[in-house]
Amino acid sequence: MSEQWLNSLITENAQLGYELAIKMSRMGIKYTQPSGEVREKLRPTYGENADSLIASSQVIAINFQTVSAANNYWRD
Amino acid sequence: MSEQWLNSLITENAQLGYELAIKMSRMGIKYTQPSGEVREKLRPTYGENADSLIASSQVIAINFQTVSAANNYWRD
Amino acid sequence: MSEQWLNSLITENAQLGYELAIKMSRMGIKYTQPSGEVREKLRPTYGENADSLIASSQVIAINFQTVSAANNYWRD
């Protein structure tokens, strides 16, 4: 995958950091399943399954730990 | 999602930090499944399933690690 | 939930910290399923399921990481 999608972990504020964490979580899926068609087909399955949604939120939470540390928690 | 919901990771005390972690956990689900109607429909499923509840508590715990570190554990 | 249950992450020793981590893990469930009646009904299900018990121990472990760091690992 040669496209450039992650230039930096630094974001202007916490919410943009959270949204970057979401993007990172989705890219982890995209690298594993590159076919957009297949991923699209799976969307209703996990989007209407509570456990899949909780698991998705967990991946975001883990990535957000990384982004938050990178940004020194936007403390300043 | 353009609405502003995460202005800062800093909270006045540990419990408010825990409650922010809950909000973050829910937002991870909301970003993945934006339809409030669908999410509402799923609530009884996971709310009465022990494993889903344990998994929810785990996502909160991960987000609370982030919030706690951001607040230097409310040590002062 | 307006009741005050988390005043501080600081505990006198490691075991009290572990027990606080247990409380935090349970509160994560309670915030997600506020009905005590429902939670009580679920208890036998997860209490006699090995995987649920392992998952519970994992949530405690994650919360204990937070409490331990807050207490500087009770090193002094």
Next chain:
Amino acid sequence: MSEQWLNSLITENAQLGYELAIKMSRMGIKYTQPSGEVREKLRPTYGENADSLIASSQVIAINFQTVSAANNYWRD
């Protein structure tokens, strides 16, 4: 549970730290299911289930992160 089982996170070496992490993982289960009889009954179930064993190893890994940090990784 008033019995004292966790006096300190400090251990003499890495292996004793790993074994403390195992103890912590088991105590997480014990606090959730206090009945030794029930826990004993569950042992064959998870002991012969690959996924349960992997999950157990994961809880130990998380607790070992805590113990390792507490001991400054036994670097000295």
Next chain:
Amino acid sequence: MSEQWLNSLITENAQLGYELAIKMSRMGIKYTQPSGEVREKLRPTYGENADSLIASSQVIAINFQTVSAANNYWRD
């Protein structure tokens, strides 16, 4: 497995770090199941299963935490 595949955790930028995290996640599978034939056979199974894809993204997220810390979050 004597082949050398992990020379350093240091990468030039965040995206290369993320891609190293993917490699590490795959190697964890490869060490556990060394047969390329078996792994190839499993690919369609997990590649078209939403929960497996989310779980894969989670492993990448955990490895990326390590790589990011090693690189001091590519802050400079």
Next chain:
Amino acid sequence: MSEQWLNSLITENAQLGYELAIKMSRMGIKYTQPSGEVREKLRPTYGENADSLIASSQVIAINFQTVSAANNYWRD
């Protein structure tokens, strides 16, 4: 288990650190299921199950976080 298997978390390089993380992950299973015969019997089950392999890689990732931090990420 009195045998000595974990003398130190320090390794010469990142790959040896990763391999130590694998060993730690396996030992977590071994402590939980000491019978080599049972563990051997389970190997085909998880070795040909994609989700078990992903879960195994996750445990390795968590242990590798610990080993990496112990080695200061082999930065020097």
